[in-house]
Amino acid sequence: MSEKKQKKGHNSKSFDRDAKGVILLDILPLGQCINAARYCSTLDRLKEAIRRKSRGLLRKGVVLQHDNATPHSANLTQQWLQRYGWEILPHPARSPDLAPSDFHLFGPLKRHLGGMAFETEDDLISELRNWFDNLDVDFFRVGINSLLSRWQKCIDLHGDYVEK
Template identity: 95%
Template sequence: MQTSSTEYDLDTSSQTLHGLPDIQSLRFRRSRVLQHRDAKGVILLDILPQGQCINAARHCSTLDRLKEAIHRKRPGLLRRGVVLQHDNATPHSANLTQQWLQRYGWEILPHPAHSPDLAPSDFHLFGPLKRHLGGMAFETEDDLISELRNWFDNLDIDFFRVGINSLLSCWQKCIDLHGDYVEK
């Protein structure tokens, strides 16, 4: 199983690097929504409380919740093995995280630094999500999370399958382009 992790950085002041819309009417300054999915859909949607940073301990806590969610939503999958795709950000590459991954036998799918064109979230997910959220106003973080859950729950399973399965062709394009940026 491949699980892809995504962090949405919702900032009220400008469009973020992750390609999400400027949401002017939010009363909170900044929220991070962490989403983990596979080819069948979202496994875990989690919000990082306002003002908290993601460090190795917080990342391992999220991995604990992801492990529990996989056990609940994809029975038997943990025994077959988890392949997690995430970048080499400090919380992901920290010793504490590496020890957690080794303890549970989770494999990491290599991901080159600064390569959003090779992450399914960036080349497959953010565009449709940005279009969906465009023009919406949220009074609270709970309203935002509710809308995100609703959007993910209503996506066709083929949406997730295509996103995960297209990773191989994107990697091949990158190889064919000798490491240059891969356009969709």
């Protein structure tokens, strides 16, 4: 989320996953905004988490999907991605229908958190971690696999919004 669009006092949450689950959950402290430097710092932590998870067996590289937000498209970020050879899936502007987080994750997360109240930010973070840790083993695989059919629908619709 660009600094201009970040609402004062709101958290920004970033999570990276593969078909087996969450690799990194990165939550900005209340009131902080994401920028290119912070995003690259998150990518550094993600790179290390992938290295630890794969125990050095990562052979094919990383394919990353992110939108065209300013921190993602900034020169600093592009240089980072080029330095480490990470492939970026193209993401058309204003296309939340092609982001697994938007079409697969946020609905169930909102339903889970609906009606809950948290005394502290740490309580919320604890609940988020608990929810991610207890997701069905197939949850992320289903979301990532459905991306292929959503991309095809987008192509078939000449870029129009993809419905379920």
